[in-house]
Amino acid sequence: ELKVEQNPLFLSMQEGKNYTIYCNYSTTSDRLYWYRQDPGKSLESLFVLLSNGAVKQEGRLMASLDTKARLSTLHITAAVHDLSATYFCAVDMGTGNQFYFGTGTSLTVIP
């Protein structure tokens, strides 16, 4: 069974600092997604990574994928309070609309 692990589970960081969230998965896949979830809300798509070495950036967030290491990272640059949310990575086995989600990282940015 595919396992997807994220770390850290909880992250408290000061505004202006940088940090990286890690997502490891246990089997071969070249499709990985990052989602954001605000409390009581649904999942908002952040990045779609579809090949080894893919790197995508949007504002203060940058995601990358290393399929050989089965690792994706979500890097936060100069954090701001608005980035406070829970971030999920999800792996797609390519069998359809079926994702295996990581445990989530709850990010709190402190002013």
Next chain:
Amino acid sequence: KAGVTQTPRYLIKTRGQQVTLSCSPISGHRSVSWYQQTPGQGLQFLFEYFSETQRNKGNFPGRFSGRQFSNSRSEMNVSTLELGDSALYLCASGTGDMRGYGYTFGSGTRLTVV
């Protein structure tokens, strides 16, 4: 462009009852999948429907079932509700062509079983 619509937004049911949740995907999307989110188990895949056929199924008991209509709208049914079924149920809409161009989630239905 309209997003993914889930109804109802909130439900309170009693143990032993059954419930039906609805999901209307983005126009033109033929794939709808369902996920259960709980604090203890996180986000877990329930099943996926594509063109009215169940294409994938997660590890949930038979009390959880679903179907998809010709207009791609999907319903999920849970029979003989248990307290542990209390969760946020999310559906995701996609083209289903397996190219992995991302999927859009609905706002969810929060089910509380008492």
